[in-house]
Amino acid sequence: MILGGTRDGRELARELLDLGHEVISSLAGRTKTALHPPGEVRVGHFGGSTGLTAYLGQRQIDLLINATHPFAAGMSENALAAASQAGVGYLRLTRDSWASRPEAANWLWVPGHVAAAKAASKLGGPVFLTIGRQNVAQYLPYLAETRVICRVVDPPECELPERWRLIQDRGPFSEADERGLLAEERVNVLVTKDSGGVDTAPKLSAAKACGVQIVMVSRPTAGGETVTSVQDALSWVDAQKG
Numbered sequence: 001m002i003l004g005g006t007r008d009g010r011e012l013a014r015e016l017l018d019l020g021h022e023v024i025s026s027l028a029g030r031t032k033t034a035l036h037p038p039g040e041v042r043v044g045h046f047g048g049s050t051g052l053t054a055y056l057g058q059r060q061i062d063l064l065i066n067a068t069h070p071f072a073a074g075m076s077e078n079a080l081a082a083a084s085q086a087g088v089g090y091l092r093l094t095r096d097s098w099a100s101r102p103e104a105a106n107w108l109w110v111p112g113h114v115a116a117a118k119a120a121s122k123l124g125g126p127v128f129l130t131i132g133r134q135n136v137a138q139y140l141p142y143l144a145e146t147r148v149i150c151r152v153v154d155p156p157e158c159e160l161p162e163r164w165r166l167i168q169d170r171g172p173f174s175e176a177d178e179r180g181l182l183a184e185e186r187v188n189v190l191v192t193k194d195s196g197g198v199d200t201a202p203k204l205s206a207a208k209a210c211g212v213q214i215v216m217v218s219r220p221t222a223g224g225e226t227v228t229s230v231q232d233a234l235s236w237v238d239a240q241k242g
């Protein structure tokens with residue numbers, strides 16, 4: 001079973017199906033416009049690690065691959081515990097962190113969203129906020145009076161201040177697109193989280209080129225054996241045979 005909601009999760013499902021494996025992908029059902037992977041898909045919460053342990057038993061799952069987003073900390077904790085409880089092989093597939101990029105030393109690394117909001121408020125706007133929709137509300141007390149360009153796939157549930165501009169777009173965004181937006185809005189600070197990978201990285205190069213300060217939210221720590229590519233996950237599955 002693959003815990004998904006990511007491009008890697010969809011790609012892994014496709015590759016495993018092509019190799020003749022039985023695959024169930026699980027999605028939380030929170031993103032209204034979620035892209036579904038090929039093969040069997042189940043949607044919705046399990047009910048904590050106990051619920052997931054029961055599901056692993058009911059469906060006689062052999063291997064559990066956690067391909068959720070690097071910031072899906074609750075699901076990752078539950079998945080590791082449930083796999084151990086059910087005696088099922090566990091692997092974490094997560095994209096490479098951006099911490100290894102050469103310019104990462106110039107970013108302001110913060111441990112969470114409140115710290116990011118405080119830092120952005122201190123640095124001053126306009127602020128380009130690309131942290132997904134779930135944590136937007138944490139920025140409101142600090143940035144209500146600041147010009148903020150908030151880019152999300154699905155709109156946040158909270159009401160946004162008048163000075164904020166909401167951009168609802170899944171991308172992909174090229175470096176030229178990102179530079180265009182940074183220049184058009186005269187952005188001073190980019191606030192983002194260390195999602196890693198290449199898909200959403202052009203904003204980082206664009207910010208560097210435009211002299212925009214980056215405030216980067218660090219990843220939560222994850223336990224268990226970890227790989228950073230679909231290819232390595234396939235090799236792991238292959239090694240579990242017998």
Ligand code: NAP
Binds near residue numbers: 030045049068069072
């Ligand atoms: P989270 O905070 O770690 O998860 C909260 C709860 O949601 C989990 O305890 C679990 O509920 C349920 N859940 C999460 N992922 C699930 C899955 N794949 N299948 C079934 N239940 C799931 O996770 P999140 O950050 O809200 O992420 C939710 C989903 O969105 C994940 O599939 C993730 O890959 C995707 N996503 C997240 C982000 C992000 O920035 N966090 C970005 C892009 C996509 P129970 O404990 O009740 O089972």
